[in-house]
Amino acid sequence: MQKIRYVAIVVLAVVVLAAAILAGSHILDGSTSNSTSTKLQIVAAENFWGSLVSQLGGAHVQVLSIVTDPNADPHEYESSVVDAEAVANANYVIVNGAGYDDWALKLISASNNPNQKVLNVANLLGKKEGDNPHFWYSPLYVNETVYQMWSDLVSLDPADAGYYNQQYVNLTASLGVYNGRIDEIRQQFAGTEVASTESIFEYLANATGLDLVSPPAFMEAVSEGNDPPAQSVVEFQQQLQSGNVSVLVYNNQTVTPLTQNMKALAAQNNVTIVGITETIQPPHVLFQDWMNGELISLQNALNAKNSDSNGDDA
Numbered sequence: 001m002q003k004i005r006y007v008a009i010v011v012l013a014v015v016v017l018a019a020a021i022l023a024g025s026h027i028l029d030g031s032t033s034n035s036t037s038t039k040l041q042i043v044a045a046e047n048f049w050g051s052l053v054s055q056l057g058g059a060h061v062q063v064l065s066i067v068t069d070p071n072a073d074p075h076e077y078e079s080s081v082v083d084a085e086a087v088a089n090a091n092y093v094i095v096n097g098a099g100y101d102d103w104a105l106k107l108i109s110a111s112n113n114p115n116q117k118v119l120n121v122a123n124l125l126g127k128k129e130g131d132n133p134h135f136w137y138s139p140l141y142v143n144e145t146v147y148q149m150w151s152d153l154v155s156l157d158p159a160d161a162g163y164y165n166q167q168y169v170n171l172t173a174s175l176g177v178y179n180g181r182i183d184e185i186r187q188q189f190a191g192t193e194v195a196s197t198e199s200i201f202e203y204l205a206n207a208t209g210l211d212l213v214s215p216p217a218f219m220e221a222v223s224e225g226n227d228p229p230a231q232s233v234v235e236f237q238q239q240l241q242s243g244n245v246s247v248l249v250y251n252n253q254t255v256t257p258l259t260q261n262m263k264a265l266a267a268q269n270n271v272t273i274v275g276i277t278e279t280i281q282p283p284h285v286l287f288q289d290w291m292n293g294e295l296i297s298l299q300n301a302l303n304a305k306n307s308d309s310n311g312d313d314a
Helices: 002-023 047-060 081-089 102-111 121-125 139-156 158-189 199-208 216-223 230-241 257-268 287-313
Strands: 040-046 061-067 092-095 117-120 193-196 247-251 272-276
Touching: 040 047, 040 081, 047 061, 047 092, 047 139, 047 158, 047 287, 061 081, 081 102, 092 102, 092 139, 117 121, 117 139, 121 139, 139 158, 139 199, 158 199, 158 287, 193 199, 193 230, 199 216, 199 247, 216 230, 230 257, 247 257, 247 287, 257 272, 272 287
Parallel strands: 040 061, 040 092, 092 117, 193 247, 247 272
Antiparallel strands: none
16 A cells, blocks of 8 residues: 555656646746745654755745754653744644654644644554654655645645645655665665664665564664663674674664663674664755665665675685
């Protein structure tokens, strides 16, 4: 079903582009002769969704992303009065859901703005609390969410529909670069054993065809800020010492003494470490550039490990 949805989204992008061309050059060049003069006020709970909606909205939106700190764990974010005011005044609010940003849902409920449109990504994807909430690491889920964002912007500001159509086509094309790299990794390294300190990497491991062997109980506990079961810790240590794991994917924003110990153990056993983050780093870059950068690091690590193995075999 996910592949069908992805194809449908790609087809829609082509249809939207055709409609933009037929509508005339005032749409293609981004002119706003028939547009509204007031920008839509948008609040995104996290900057990965904020980057995407900002690219879709372009000159017609003003986007505030709340969680952006590269040194903070997004799971532990505590909202402020400023955040509450921004949410209350927004035309459109985007939250991740599935327990990841309950603080944002509380702000939305408290503001009780009947004219406000809210996108809860978890609800869109049919997910619930307890499911892996790191949806932005799934290219299929990103495509579905971008499509919904585009639809919501058109609904909120129909006078500028042509502009949003072209922005959607542009963003879809740009996302194709990082999607293409995912395909490259899958073609080169499908089935390669890798590990991760938490569940953030699970969706991307599935997309790239890598075999994520870390104990699920360990990854889920770390993601939720809990202590993993002792047996899962022992199993993870044995995996890193086995010589079968090529890469350890390490979340640099949810660091604990236990994950640091696992990182050190990986290094001692010649397991290449690839750092990733939960939010866009550095905060000013585009979502797809951030993701592509992480994928390049992963691909380089896999290439290096593969070269070393071939050298050993020789």
